[in-house]
Amino acid sequence: MLYIYIYMTKLISHQIHQSFSNMKMKEETLMEEKRVIKELEQGKELVSRLMNNLKNPSSKESNMFLISGILRSYENSIVMMSLDQKTLKRSPETKRMDPSNNKKRRTSEKKTSEKVKICVGREQEGTSQFDDGFSWRKYGQKDIHGSKNPRGYYRCTHRFTRGCLAVKQVQKSDADPSCYEVKYLESHTCNGNFLLSTTKHSVSLSKEEERNRVPKLHHVREQSEDTIKHMKSEELMLSLDDLENKNEIFRTFSFSNPETENTTGWKILMENFTPTTTTESGITNELIYASSASVANSPTDDSCFSSLKNILDLSYDWSLM
DNA sequence: GATATTTGACCATA
DNA sequence: TATGGTCAAATATC
Numbered sequence: 094m095l096y097i098y099i100y101m102t103k104l105i106s107h108q109i110h111q112s113f114s115n116m117k118m119k120e121e122t123l124m125e126e127k128r129v130i131k132e133l134e135q136g137k138e139l140v141s142r143l144m145n146n147l148k149n150p151s152s153k154e155s156n157m158f159l160i161s162g163i164l165r166s167y168e169n170s171i172v173m174m175s176l177d178q179k180t181l182k183r184s185p186e187t188k189r190m191d192p193s194n195n196k197k198r199r200t201s202e203k204k205t206s207e208k209v210k211i212c213v214g215r216e217q218e219g220t221s222q223f224d225d226g227f228s229w230r231k232y233g234q235k236d237i238h239g240s241k242n243p244r245g246y247y248r249c250t251h252r253f254t255r256g257c258l259a260v261k262q263v264q265k266s267d268a269d270p271s272c273y274e275v276k277y278l279e280s281h282t283c284n285g286n287f288l289l290s291t292t293k294h295s296v297s298l299s300k301e302e303e304r305n306r307v308p309k310l311h312h313v314r315e316q317s318e319d320t321i322k323h324m325k326s327e328e329l330m331l332s333l334d335d336l337e338n339k340n341e342i343f344r345t346f347s348f349s350n351p352e353t354e355n356t357t358g359w360k361i362l363m364e365n366f367t368p369t370t371t372t373e374s375g376i377t378n379e380l381i382y383a384s385s386a387s388v389a390n391s392p393t394d395d396s397c398f399s400s401l402k403n404i405l406d407l408s409y410d411w412s413l414m
Numbered sequence: 415g416a417t418a419t420t421t422g423a424c425c426a427t428a
Numbered sequence: 429t430a431t432g433g434t435c436a437a438a439t440a441t442c
Contacts, residue, residue, distance in 0.1 A: 231419055233434060246433070250418095262433090 136166030227281060229261060241267050249283055257283035 143159040229247035236243050242265035249257040259281040266272040 230417090232436095234420075235432060235434095238431060244432085248434095260433095 132166050136163050139163045139166065227259065227283075237264065240264065242270075249281060251283035255283040257281055259283070 139159050139162045143156060143163070146156055146159065228250040230250045230252075231245055231247050233246040234243050235246070244262055244264040247261045247263060249259040251257040252259075258279045260278040262276045262278070264274050264276075266274055
């Protein structure tokens with residue numbers, strides 16, 4: 094994990110430099126770049142402290158504290174990068190909101206991330222919405238051709254206040270009416286919600302579900318060192334789950350890298366980390382990674398994350414943790 | 415009154 | 429032209 098982080102820190106810094114310089118950036122973007130780099134440097138500092146801790150187990154500094162700090166640094170960098178991207182490229186939504194554009198017209202620009210993932214989950218009592226930690230506002234509903242159930246369209250409540258473009262579509266499954274298919278489009282940029290959401294989600298899990306989730310990671314944990322022994326499987330999964338979101342953000346940040354890659358290992362990794370839980374009612378509650386272009390199919394254009402995937406492939410035994 | 419949801423209409427795309 | 433996604437006025441809820 095440490096090496097991954099160090100690698101990412103270097104990679105991101107490098108890619109930021111490249112990307113920003115290619116865009117003939119203005120002073121504002123330079124400032125933004127500095128903030129991201131500063132954030133990454135802080136993360137790097139935490140990594141070295143953690144490494145130091147591993148060498149000297151007697152150290153009083155909490156490994157968990159350091160790890161969460163590293164993750165936070167990672168989160169912040171991602172958020173800053175995604176926000177920056179949004180400001181660099183004016184979104185179609187912003188164009189629509191432009192008062193000078195009176196006509197009710199939509200642009201043909203496609204969303205930066207189409208299918209991020211599809212979650213199949215249980216219905217929450219009395220509502221068709223899932224508590225995924227984010228607040229959503231319904232803006233439409235459509236009958237879908239060939240489907241018995243209509244599809245609900247939700248956008249982030251903070252769309253106008255924070256410019257968050259996250260959108261999700263919720264549709265009751267035809268096959269299993271007690272399940273809902275949730276498709277997430279665009280990433281949240283309303284800051285600080287990654288951990289919040291996942292934490293909230295973890296709280297909503299029953300103990301039974303918690304128990305069922307642990308064995309999935311068992312083989313990984315067996316290889317872990319003492320430092321990670323106390324880390325809950327939930328946290329491990331959440332980190333990786335977040336990684337999925339970041340994957341999208343990184344991809345949309347579009348660093349070009351023509352190298353080809355082998356995603357098989359990554360897929361296997363993700364499959365192993367897929368939190369599949371079967372509840373007493375027999376309903377499967379799982380997260381299905383369905384990033385169509387980059388994982389299921391052979392990727393064409395790369396991002397720095399493809400390189401990260403390779404790193405993850407290489408460190409699949411997670412012996413560093 | 416503020417905020418959220420519903421729903422018919424509009425628009426882009428295949 | 430059919431379909432899916434979004435808008436926005438009307439309506440409901442807090």
